[in-house]
Amino acid sequence: MADDVHVLKHQSIAETLAREIRTGRLKRGSRLPGEHALAARFSVSRNTIRSALTELSREGLIATHSGRGSFVTFDGRPLDDRLGWARALADQGVSTETKLLRLERVDDPELAERLGVDSPSFFAIDRVRTLTHGPAVSLERSRIPGVDGLLDLPAHGLIGGSLTATLASVGLLADRGEEWVSAGPLDETDAAELGRPAGEWFLTARRVSWTATGELVEHVESLLDPLRFQLHLRFGSES
Structure with missing residues (x-):
């Protein structure tokens, strides 16, 4: 049951961040808040945040690089x-x-x-x-x-x-x-x-x-x- 809750949490967080990216609140090229800040915002562990960021990366919305953070790569123009x-x-x-x-x-x-x-x-x-x-x-x-x-x-x-x-x-x-x-x-x-x-x-x-x-x-x-x-x-x- 705990695993199911974890999955639901990270998917929900990924959906929230994806919505902010797609609507332009988080613009292309901007760096996402760090794991600590995101964990505090959503009241979850850093592992849950990492799973959410992995989902966003798989969707092609962000790029994450060790030591530098996560950057928005989506700009809302699918044919660009x-x-x-x-x-x-x-x-x-x-x-x-x-x-x-x-x-x-x-x-x-x-x-x-x-x-x-x-x-x-x-x-x-x-x-x-x-x-x-x-x-x-x-x-x-x-x-x-x-x-x-x-x-x-x-x-x-x-x-x-x-x-x-x-x-x-x-x-x-x-x-x-x-x-x-x-x-x-x-x-x-x-x-x-x-x-x-x-x-x-x-x-x-x-x-x-x-x-x-x-x-x-x-x-x-x-x-x-x-x-x-x-x-x-x-x-x-x-x-």
Whole structure:
């Protein structure tokens, strides 16, 4: 019976915090109160709070990193790819699986010069995303800065398999950026990675994102199945 009460308590706390996050009371990028403060607020143990935070992390609402705390990663816009394509697709009821192709530290002076950053050191993270029991829908080649908090990334991997959560854990939260989208046929190399025929047309997206203070968050080039991803623009005055 005690276990059932514990489950109900942590689920109730997770639902309360999730509601505060989804309604914007706890905004994207903000740090949640510490475990002691949350335990006092809800009159429960720290273990119960940890279970609640785990639930929020599983839902993609927060990222928790030892020694730094928990940060809100949800911003209320399910199709905003700053949250990651997995979340964007999941919020549309599409279940996906991700295969990590590459995770290593690289030097790319040309990219550093193009982005206007001082260090040529990046982490290269290449992933293929597939529909569950279905075909590949995206190939993503991310380059993120080789900052101190990420130096052990090749050894320990992404937090919960999420690049968004990993970046948030070191305070790299996208506040602004640019994205370019075009379309064209897959070459043989990309087609092989995606398990698609060479020459099939895919969208090509290149995105650069920055923190509010001007730090690079991510440079990513993605190949996207046009049946699953669309470009949506708004213009003109709101009525």
